[in-house]
Amino acid sequence: MTEPKKLRTISDPFVALGPSGVAVRDRLKHLTPENETVLRLVGSHQGTLASRDLKTRCADGHEHSTDRWATRKRELTKESSSRIAGTITKATHDQWALSRRCQLAHIQTLEAGVRTLTQRLSLPIGEKGTKRAAGGYRSKNEWFQKSRRLATLEHRLEQARTDREAGRVHVVRGGRRLLNTRHNLEKAQLTEADWRARWETEHWFLAGDGESGKRFGNDTIRVAPDGEVSIRLPGPLAHLAHARHGRYVLAARVAFAHRGQEWADRIEANRAVAYRIHLDAPRGRWYLTASWQRPVVQTIPLITARSQGMVGVDTNADHFAAYRLDTHGNPVGDPRQFHYDLTGTADHRDAQIRHAITRLLHWAKRVGARAIGLEDLDFAAEKTREKHGRNKRFRQLISGMPTGKLKARLVSMASESGLVIVVVDPAYTSQWGGQHWQKPLVTPRRKMSRHDAAGIAIGRRALGHPIRRRTAPPLHHRSDGAGHRTVQAGRDVRGRDGNRPPATDHAPGGVSPSGKRTRGPSTPKTVRGAPVQLMFTDQER
Structure with missing residues (x-):
């Protein structure tokens, strides 16, 4: 019997200090x-x-x-x-x-x-x-x-x-x-x-x-x-x-x-x-x-930064993959990508990074977010030729990402825009994001990449939620007899156990996207001519 894989300890998220x-x-x-x-x-x-x-x-x-x-x-x-x-x-x-x-x-x-x-x-x-x-x-x-x-x-x-x-x-x-x-x-x-x-x-x-x-x-x-x-x-x-x-x-x-x-x-x-x-x-x-x-900017508490949701940002070699999440960790809207080009001179790379960060901050303010979740990336120990051997292209890729300068510039520009940066541990964000969020969010009009799913994972970790969409099902049956299985909302949220309206993309026949039927139910044929008293739930009235 193989031993279970040991995961490394994941550090807690924290609010980054402003520029000094x-x-x-x-x-x-x-x-x-x-x-x-x-x-x-x-x-x-x-x-x-x-x-x-x-x-x-x-x-x-x-x-x-x-x-x-x-x-x-x-x-x-x-x-x-x-x-x-x-x-x-x-x-x-x-x-x-x-x-x-x-x-x-x-x-x-x-x-x-x-x-x-x-x-x-x-x-x-x-x-x-x-x-x-x-x-x-x-x-x-x-x-x-x-x-x-x-x-x-x-x-x-x-x-x-x-x-x-x-x-x-x-x-x-x-x-x-x-x-x-x-x-x-x-x-x-x-x-x-x-x-x-x-x-x-x-x-x-x-x-x-x-x-x-x-x-x-x-x-x-x-x-x-x-x-x-x-x-x-x-x-x-x-x-x-x-x-x-x-x-x-x-x-x-x-x-x-x-x-x-x-x-x-x-x-x-x-x-x-x-x-x-x-x-x-x-x-x-x-x-x-x-x-x-300047005196170090007094950052707001972490609980205050989470009060209006979060924008999770996954940093890649050529773009930022961002996704907006509400306070419960649910993705809202569609993913956004802000591209940049890190080839050419140092001045060109710096200008590309500043332009991408500016567009990211403007979009975050436009959607009403107050904080941005960002990975605490550091490739200092990942660039050695002894570790990656012949994979020279991958070593050049991670060596070309200015993680330290990018984080410092993003923190400084976000502080001037009235936003805060919540730094999270980067462990398993791409792996777990792709596993739990990439496929469920794909629709005929929405394409999800692994980087977009990683942005959701980063945002959920910044909000204090687990990355998984649901907890494990009950052992004895698949209903909620052993307790509610979803971890999308807190226990004190009203309506968390209620039925959700059908999704627009796969709504059943006869049901509009708003959840209301377009035609009334027909008279049952069990008792000929007998009036039927319909029972409605609170949500259907």
């Missing part, structure tokens, strides 16, 4: 050649200081302390200013901490690969696998090649563990991808001069942290309500200033079209606003980005 920060951007137009020269000099000077500080922080490793931080800041202050030094050291610490998190994720990926290879190499050649575990390798040659790869991964894992224990991280200012592009200029369609311009641009540092109480919320890079931009120059470049207090005023004016009123309210109240100036080297355009923190 805001960033808006505008282009710096009509800059004079002198303005661009000053910006390049300031960015290059402060970028050199940032590179030197990051090198010092990486060399300290675990020996870093508050005293070392103060020493680094004092050295930077001599060549810039105290505020610029504080901004540089803060950026250095953030970059070092990010590298440590990426290092840990890399170690976990290597450990998963070593476990998979060890398990498959221990099996006989040609042994078939199961749905939960891969089998042995197909040939002796493949077994030998995988044994060599196992040795390589074990060596990499040992080196990564040694670096982590020593507090050593590997960081490339400007990005490792751009660094490796230097060896593939023809493939990237770049000349050496173009690559050098991008590399130097990525090393610049033109940023200023906000400070509450200072004029317009920032003393290093100041933007006035009329859009005037001025920069506090570092000490070695103070001779370039043409305004009071060592400041340089740009000829450009900024006007934030998105969240402009919110930004204006902050600077008029002298609340902290951080700014960053950067150059888009391929197009030769300068941009200014303003960002500020």
